[in-house]
Amino acid sequence: MRDPKTEREQYLALTKHFIDFRDNIDQKRAAFNTSIIDKLGGSAGDVGRMTRDIISSFSYTKGLTHYINQDNYPAEARKVAKEHLADTLDKTCQQFKFALRDVNSLPTTQRKTYSEALKATLETFTEQYGKDLSESQHKALQSGLESYQYQVNKAHSPSRGFSP
Numbered sequence: 001m002r003d004p005k006t007e008r009e010q011y012l013a014l015t016k017h018f019i020d021f022r023d024n025i026d027q028k029r030a031a032f033n034t035s036i037i038d039k040l041g042g043s044a045g046d047v048g049r050m051t052r053d054i055i056s057s058f059s060y061t062k063g064l065t066h067y068i069n070q071d072n073y074p075a076e077a078r079k080v081a082k083e084h085l086a087d088t089l090d091k092t093c094q095q096f097k098f099a100l101r102d103v104n105s106l107p108t109t110q111r112k113t114y115s116e117a118l119k120a121t122l123e124t125f126t127e128q129y130g131k132d133l134s135e136s137q138h139k140a141l142q143s144g145l146e147s148y149q150y151q152v153n154k155a156h157s158p159s160r161g162f163s164p
Contacts, residue, residue: 011076014077017077018073018077025060025063029056033052033053039113040114041109041110041113044110045106046102047098047103048106050095051095051099051114051121054096055117058124058128064081064088067081068085089132089133092125096122096140097140097144098144099118100118100147101143101144101147101151103118104152104155125141
C-alpha cells in the first residue's frame, strides 16, 4: 500500500534544493530589476516592470540551465527546474508581446529608452532561444512586434485631416 503523505514529503525533500535555489535567483533578479530603473528613465508602470523582467531573463535562464545541467542534483529537482525554465521562457514571450504593444503609450521621456531596450533585447532573445521556442511563443513575439510597428507607423504617418 502506498502512503501519499510520505511520498509527498519525499518529493518535497528532493525538490527543496531547487526551491531554495529559485528563491535565491528570484531575489537577485528583483534586486537587478530595481537597480536598472534609473538607467531606463523611471519605472514606467507595467511596461517598465515587464521590460526589466525581459532584460533580466537572460541571466535568470542561464542560472536555471546551469542548475539543470548539474548531475549531482536530484533528478526530481532538475525536472522541476526544467519546467520552471519552460514557464519562464513562455512568460518572457508574453511579456514581450504586451510590453511591445504598450511601450508607445509611455511618456516621451521613457518611450525611447524602453523601446530601444525592448528591441535590442528581442533581437538577442530570438538569437539565443528562437530555435527552442514553440509556435505559440513565436506568435506572441511576432504579435508584439507587429503591434509595435503599427504604433510606430501610425505615429509617423501624415494626418488625414484638413490642412490649411
